[in-house]
Amino acid sequence: MKxxxxxxxxxxxxxxxxEMGKKASAGEIxxxxxxxxxxxxxxxxxxxxxxxxxxxxxxxxxxxxxxxTDGRLPLYHFDVYRIEDAGEMNELGYEEYFFGDGxxxxxWAGLIAELIPSSAVRVLIEKDEKEADDFRRIxxxxxxxx
Numbered sequence: 001m002k003x004x005x006x007x008x009x010x011x012x013x014x015x016x017x018x019e020m021g022k023k024a025s026a027g028e029i030x031x032x033x034x035x036x037x038x039x040x041x042x043x044x045x046x047x048x049x050x051x052x053x054x055x056x057x058x059x060x061x062x063x064x065x066x067x068x069t070d071g072r073l074p075l076y077h078f079d080v081y082r083i084e085d086a087g088e089m090n091e092l093g094y095e096e097y098f099f100g101d102g103x104x105x106x107x108w109a110g111l112i113a114e115l116i117p118s119s120a121v122r123v124l125i126e127k128d129e130k131e132a133d134d135f136r137r138i139x140x141x142x143x144x145x146x
Contacts, residue, residue, distance in 0.1 A: 005138045013039040013125070013136055014046035020121075020140075021050020024103045026073055031109030031116055034125035039136055040107045043125065047105055048075055059107065065092060074102030086112040 051071035076097040
């Protein structure tokens with residue numbers, strides 16, 4: 001299923017992430033893609049709040065992975081922007097997270113596309129230069145849909 005949302009502020013991006021987090025289930029993988037500065041981390045923060053996570057959520061750009069365990073499900077938050085080769089994910093034991101008891105959220109997931117199962121939820125956040133600065137088009141594709 002594909003849904004397209006138009007949001008006009010970081011608060012709306014956060015709220016959409018929050019709604020998805022409330023509905024997330026164990027073993028789910030959510031892939032976030034979009035250019036720098038489009039709001040992937042804002043979405044991730046909302047998603048974490050939807051899971052009931054109270055710890056401050058920050059982008060794991062330099063650590064690649066942050067784990068949050070104080071919500072209704074664990075959240076494994078990856079940022080693979082600095083991964084040069086998908087094989088580096090093996091060193092992190094990614095399968096334990098991807099197929100574990102929590103929810104995996106991956107920023108820049110397109111960089112490791114070959115590791116992502118077809119059942120993953122795909123979220124694309126885009127700016128539109130014709131619109132206001134805070135406008136975003138967020139496309140969410142679920143379950144085996146390209």
